[in-house]
Amino acid sequence: MSIEVKRQGQKVPYKCLYNHELLILFTTQTPYQRYDDNVTDEQVIGYVKELQGTQVDALMCCPQAWRTNLWYSEIDRRWQDEAPLEREPLPEANWNYNDKAYFRARRYMLQHKDPIALSLKTAREIGIDFFIAYRMNDHHYVKNTQAQTHGSFWRNHPEYWLEPSGAAFNYLVPEVRDYYFSLLKELAENYDIDGMELDFMRSPRYFPDNQIADGIPIMNEFVARIRLMLDDIGESRGKKLSLSVRVPHRPEEAVKIGLDVESWDQEGLIDMVNVSSYFRTSLEIGIEDYKRRISNARIYGELHFITNIGSSRSSLGYANNINRKTTREIYETAALQYWRRGVDGISFFNFAYTRDHGFHEPRRKEFPGKEPSFDILNTICELSHLERQPQHYFIGTGYGTFPADQEKTFDMYIVPEGRFSSGMLRVETDTDTARLPLIANFNGVKLQEKVETGELFAPFSLECLPPQERVRYFELPTELVKSGDNVVHLTNNDPYKKATFVGVEVALYR
Template sequence: MLSPTAYNVIYNWDGAPHGYSPIDQSMQTFLDKTYAPLEDTQVGALFWCIGEHAVRWPSEKMELLADVNNRRYENAAAFTHSENIRRMLDRGEDPQQAVIDRGHQLGLHVYASQRMNDNHFDGAQLADLQTLHHTELTQLRKDHPEWLLGPDTEEWFALSWNMAVPEVRENRLQHLREICQNYTWDGVELDWQRHPFHFPDDQAYRLRYVLTDFMRAARELTREISQQRGTPFYLAARVAGSIEGCQRIGYDVETWIKEDLIDVLIPAGAAGTDPAIEVNAFRSLIADRTIALYPGFDGGVPGPATGPEDEATRHNMRTKATALQYHQQGATGIYAFNWHADRDSKRELLSQVGKRETLQKQNKLYSITHRFRQETGSWRGAYKHDRLRGALPVALYPTFKITGPHFTLDLADDLQEFPPKDLTLRFRLQDWVDGDQVRFLLNDESLIDPTINYCHNGDPNPISDVSNAAWHNFNIDPVKTPPGSHRIEVILLNRHPQLACDLVLTDIELVVNYC
């Protein structure tokens, strides 16, 4: 029997296929688009987003999707997506059960994925609430602005629920009860990372007992369902990618594990991929448990693309490197979130990232993690709890003892067993000019004779011979580069005397090319 330890890849669909066909989408077309990316890949489980705040099934206690505005929509995308759901219901069809049935026919487990505090309200504030036209808005939210975080959190997330309010938690628990009891899912995911703003600022750690209490109630529900059906009903939770991040947000993961409140643990970034998830730390927490560990990927790593490869190539290489690192650290498998795809666009990754052996001899890009913050514009504040220990970018300054920032790069490939065609360690320096003197060290040995290429951010036909950033590339001997941790240090020896700006180290990458 399939179990969470054997999924290889968990694929989270956010429900987008409802919007991939014009009105009226047929059930067959909807299911074909939903499962096309998954069939004949390493995916063993589909986590299906069942909506955010309004339900997508008839309910006596919960508001139905699009009722708040009488099925009048704010834009064409909301109309297509939501009306396709509503018209299926009007025809007497049930897309939730249909998703489950098709998944079971394909031999997959299918979970309901409940977003615990989703906020796609585009930065709207409390003052906007009564005039806001948004399909996922509910009358409950409009009637009770005092139940929302408002100015007590990041501005963009002002309309997020305050989970300290008992009525809010009862609403979320009722949503959970209905989705679990009404359908034949194999389990349910509590997606706490969509979005991780649950309490007033600086209170989350002290209020973590509140979310633990919710987890206990959820576990009681899943156990009741399991007993009634005579089959397992699994509980998954998506949390922050680091122990510190979990504590900052209010996830007492240690207690959840100790009290056996979860079957599947999914540490992941909340906004973009976190390529430095603390798999080892989470693995230690569950060492004496049967909990499955699936570190998560999002649609991409946030921040500007720096090349020299095109972004699609970089994404594939970086994803494979990070996935192999996670397997090496003891991950059960890989969790894919926001990998919107048709049959072919993500097939290579979904056929490789779930197993260590299928990642061998694949081109990879290992990189040092960035600390990325979005302070203005859309999604400002969303990255607050992600990549807390991102070591780049960092300005290089002269020091008394001729030292600089040092970094640890974990190599998961065995380059002696599988020798690559070439191995390159490269450093990107912003505002570098000829005359700057920088020392690069790998495992305390100086690297010499770099090839220097100006960075044109992926432009294949640059019109200039120079740019304001340059890659310093070093050929590395694979024989001297075993799997494991490698220490890197970068030291500024002398800055060009005519430059007043900082010399900034923005990227460190190890590129492994097998072909």
């Protein structure tokens, strides 16, 4: 099917995007809602109003609880036809995490509530725009085909699943694309949105691995179809509806899963490209790569509430949602770096998930939830503020630099605004390094090792901090630091004992 696109991409002004997954209403304790009580409208309103006065100017509302849609849809009639007939299994104490979240949502939805409409109304009241951010292939619990959060379309059509069985939907199937399109069209028609985000990162697999080339033109047509739909609805309302896409951290990684973002931009299909490192804040996202290829859409650098999934887990053996949390210094340093590298805006994903979302899980007692640091959002777009702060650069595993065995040379992009009193470089490995002759060079100069302990800055929580036996500290003279790429060279000079480098941090103190 050929689709004629009526418009070319236009610039949109947003500086700070904030992803708000409605699932969080039912999984967290907040100042508005405790686990002891059923969820009320106060929770829905509170989660939006807490952004009032910040620099967030677009709320990216995800209307899903994993694979459950949180509106009274005529495409997916769960709340009308299925949920009223369900019974909560007893005893409640035996519920798994999925059940706890689902039945908490069900109690709220069966009161004929509309959390999307209430979130939209509240966003309007505090003066921020409202997007629908839909997860295009959510993977949660797909291995458990009987999970409560799966709808009838999923259960009734296993022939639409990607292999191995249960690995989300196959977009080569026209019925799958029609299903998602119908849901997005219904959302755009039912709610007075300002735009829509196609969240291709939840989860980033759409075609069989051996049919990616076949999938690219199909996905191109699918995105064009959504663009045309938004144009038609926007024209009927006398407003422009923007289209954002949340995509992998580099253009070539997007192409590998069938997403030709460059073509979408050239054809004027998209207004915003949200460059995502999926689930963790990473300075290794390809801002420059996207800037070279994207000429119409605005580019956003994404930040997450997690910095790393560390090697030190709970002493009780519990690993679910135990991660190293992003600190104020890392948020502000990453934001400043992104601005200097040329982004048009910043985006936040899962910012509020620092709260308790463990349903009183006893094994989480040593890691209680904490309230998010919302004041970070007050100045995250204010360069004059960011330039005055201490800086904390972090590079972990998974995006290109690490892990690395025995020796590694890499660039670290630094924005050394103003004067700093001192600097420190910390190296993390996957093993005890106490007796290893580790050497760190910075811009060709060998650094002097220092005997230190603890974190470079106060951590947000104690979750997944690296064990002291796996980190080493090196004094970093500030005069060595230059603006832009700095060359870091790490070596383990022990020819007999292997060390795998898994992280490097640079702290610059005021």
